[in-house]
Amino acid sequence: MKTEIYKIDSHHNSEDIQKVAEILKNGGIAAIPTETVYGLAANALDKNAVNKIFEAKGRPNDNPLIVHISSLEEAYPLVRDFPDNAKALADAFWPGPLTVILPKSELVPQEVSPRLDTVAIRMPSHPVARAIIKSAGVPLAAPSANLSGSPSPTKACHVIEDLQGRVDAVVDGGDCTVGLESTVITLATNPPTLLRPGGITPIQLEQVLGKIEIDKAVLEKLEEDAIAASPGMKYKHYSPRAEVYIIKGSFESFCLYVDANAQNDDFALCFNGEEEKLKINSLPYGEEESPTQQAHNLFSLLREVDKKGAGRVFVRCPNICGVGLAVYNRLIRAAAFRVINMPEIYGLTGQTGAGKTTIGNALKEKGWQIIDCDKIARQVVEKGSSVLRKLTEFFGEDIVFDDGSLNRALLAKRAFSTPEGEKALNAITHPAITKVVRDEVLRDKDKYPVFVLDAAMLAQSELWQYCSKTIVVTANEITRLNRIVKRDNISPDAAQMRIKAQPNEQYYKSIADVVIENNGGEISLADIF
Ligand code: TXA
Ligand code: MG
Numbered sequence: 001m002k003t004e005i006y007k008i009d010s011h012h013n014s015e016d017i018q019k020v021a022e023i024l025k026n027g028g029i030a031a032i033p034t035e036t037v038y039g040l041a042a043n044a045l046d047k048n049a050v051n052k053i054f055e056a057k058g059r060p061n062d063n064p065l066i067v068h069i070s071s072l073e074e075a076y077p078l079v080r081d082f083p084d085n086a087k088a089l090a091d092a093f094w095p096g097p098l099t100v101i102l103p104k105s106e107l108v109p110q111e112v113s114p115r116l117d118t119v120a121i122r123m124p125s126h127p128v129a130r131a132i133i134k135s136a137g138v139p140l141a142a143p144s145a146n147l148s149g150s151p152s153p154t155k156a157c158h159v160i161e162d163l164q165g166r167v168d169a170v171v172d173g174g175d176c177t178v179g180l181e182s183t184v185i186t187l188a189t190n191p192p193t194l195l196r197p198g199g200i201t202p203i204q205l206e207q208v209l210g211k212i213e214i215d216k217a218v219l220e221k222l223e224e225d226a227i228a229a230s231p232g233m234k235y236k237h238y239s240p241r242a243e244v245y246i247i248k249g250s251f252e253s254f255c256l257y258v259d260a261n262a263q264n265d266d267f268a269l270c271f272n273g274e275e276e277k278l279k280i281n282s283l284p285y286g287e288e289e290s291p292t293q294q295a296h297n298l299f300s301l302l303r304e305v306d307k308k309g310a311g312r313v314f315v316r317c318p319n320i321c322g323v324g325l326a327v328y329n330r331l332i333r334a335a336a337f338r339v340i341n342m343p344e345i346y347g348l349t350g351q352t353g354a355g356k357t358t359i360g361n362a363l364k365e366k367g368w369q370i371i372d373c374d375k376i377a378r379q380v381v382e383k384g385s386s387v388l389r390k391l392t393e394f395f396g397e398d399i400v401f402d403d404g405s406l407n408r409a410l411l412a413k414r415a416f417s418t419p420e421g422e423k424a425l426n427a428i429t430h431p432a433i434t435k436v437v438r439d440e441v442l443r444d445k446d447k448y449p450v451f452v453l454d455a456a457m458l459a460q461s462e463l464w465q466y467c468s469k470t471i472v473v474t475a476n477e478i479t480r481l482n483r484i485v486k487r488d489n490i491s492p493d494a495a496q497m498r499i500k501a502q503p504n505e506q507y508y509k510s511i512a513d514v515v516i517e518n519n520g521g522e523i524s525l526a527d528i529f
Contacts, residue, residue: 004169005160010127014135016171017128021135023168029053031145031159032132033173034124036097036182036199037152037299038159039068039142040167041132044078047109050141054111056166059148063231064113065141066099066120066182070133075121077107078139085209086187092208095125097178097199101186112141118188128173144181145170151238151299151334154179158303179296180326184230185212194218195230197326199295218329219320221337240302242267242310244335246328248317249342250468251277257342258314260438265311269301274316277465281308288316291324298327302334344450345441347467349458349511351502353480353487353495354473355518360454362525369448371437373455373463380432381406390428395421426460434462441466456502459511472512474505475519 004023006016020030027049029042040057042049044067054061069075072090076082079102086100104112104119113119121139124130133140144152147162156172163170183198185205193213194202205212216222217233247254251274258268258280268275268282272293275282283301286293305313315335318327332339348363348370350356360370380387383404391406392399395414399407415425441451453463458470475483477499484495509515514528 001165001168003160003164003167005156005172006169007172008128009174012128012131014131017131017135020132020169020171021137024049024132024136024140025138027052028168029056030132030169030171031153031156031163031167032129032140032142032171033126033156033176034068034129034142035126035176036124036178036180037154037176038145038156039066039124039129039140040145040159040163041068041140041142043136044068044112044139044141045107045109046138047111050109050111053141053143056163057143057146057148059143060231062114063143064116064120065143066122066184067108067112068129068133068140068142069121069123070095070130072123074133074139075123078105078119078121079103080105083187085192088208089185089187089205090123093200093204094123095130096123097125097182098122099182099184099196101184101188101195103188118186120184122182126173126176128171132171149239151240151302152181154296154299158300161303177296178292179299180323180330183326185209186229189213193229196233197323197329199292199323199326201322202325203322218325219332221332238299238302238330238334239336240306240310240313240334242305243312244302244315244331244338245312246315246317246331246335246339247342248339250344251316252466252468253342253345254314254316256345256438256441256466257340260435260442262314263311265309267305267308267310267313269305269313269315271316281310285315288319291318291322291327294318294327295323298330341446343441343445343448344468345466346450346452347458347464347470348452348454348473349456349470350473350508351475351480351505352456352498353483354475355483356454356456356473359471359473359516359518359523359525360452362523363450363452363529366450366525366529367448368450368452369444370452370454371440373433373437373453373458373461376436377429377433377455380429380436387429387432391425394424394428430462437463438466469513470511471514471516472508473516473518474508475517479519 008016023030029052031038031040042053099120099122101118101120108119145159146153153159154176159170178199183200184196186193191211193215195215215229247257262280268278269285270282271288272284275284285297285301318324320328364370399411415421458464481495
């Protein structure tokens, strides 16, 4: 089939509108722009034309279509009754991204909503869509103009990719502003039920309707044999070929997950600005605080990652409220419900003798997991370890004792005598420490809500990037001195040397999100967290 392509902007060329309307009146099918996504339109009152839609899309034929109108009067013949609450929704949100489901009249062919006694109606706001409907003079049944299963098209090029040669015409009307399909609400239940979230939010609907229900399928996977209130929600949907994973949690936890898992052909879908901090190929899909931007970009980016040959896509989880509910609803389907819950990760640091361990123990009482990174730093250089072997290659065979264990004093002397030495020491040890910590967090991520990484030199380590908060423990110098003398059984002079070797209190305070003064008095963590 030859597909005619018409470019019609909002100052529409009425001749081309006429031609497309003619195709539709004659039983053809044409992809048209709407403010949500592109739709594949046919005369809703012509069952043969409607059947062509299912064929062109490869759509399961029990998945009903939305009927598009350009004025309110066109809705009345399609339904048995147009109740007051439908009128109120139309007044508030039409034309716009809202679809209303009502019991259907005899006029609507079975093919539009097979086996259902309802019909879905929407009045789009896109000027080109409206002009085409008006000019065709019939309501237009139109699902999204993608091949069934792939992300809905938000640009004409997406439609052409999917449907060229399968439809009579494609109308290029530029990019869709909303970017996700309309909100679908049924008024055939009492109270009304939200079947698909979209650009019109639950709160906006409740302002008009009072209390509404949210269908279970909006946020959860339906059981295999469940009957879907909205059949579209049961199908695999919006999926790129790449495997999508949604990662819930802070950006820092996201980085840990990605660093531990990503391979060369993996991508991240992140919020604006985060791409610079990620080590893998990353595409931003909007400001973290702007679900409308995320909605606008999501489908287009899901197509883009496929073009780039992505293996897996790790996605920052949107805020699940307002339009963000719609973004999340599409994402969980694109991800085949693969959602990874990441714990919070905090850092715990401070000068020696300040009492980090005491605070760590108190945080443990809250059910948090404390990881002693200084202990891990010692473990990775144990006798026979590959890290120790690399250290001897760089710093000399004599940095190990005869029994094979590390001579720390000698290593420290060699490593800290030059900047290159220190750099080499870090380059050999840090990745090994980081890996052990990451593995532990990922292994136990579902057991603890918060992991606390306890390390004296946290801010100098790779681990700091994974901490969404840095807790610094401080104590005055005399208290610290006394604690070190007692704890390590050393002289005050030796303790003083250790204190001097570390960054000062001002430095630690400068990197802190939370400072805990630990001079021996009562500390109420409840006031802090
Ligand atoms: O924004 C949109 O709504 C776009 C543009 C083109 O208008 N259209 C769209 O259509 O997204 P489609 O077919 O991809 O999605 C229609 C959704 C499906 O989930 C379908 O199951 C549901 O609406 N639906 C349609 N009629 C229904 C009915 N009578 N009862 C329950 N669900 C219905
Ligand atoms: Mg669709």
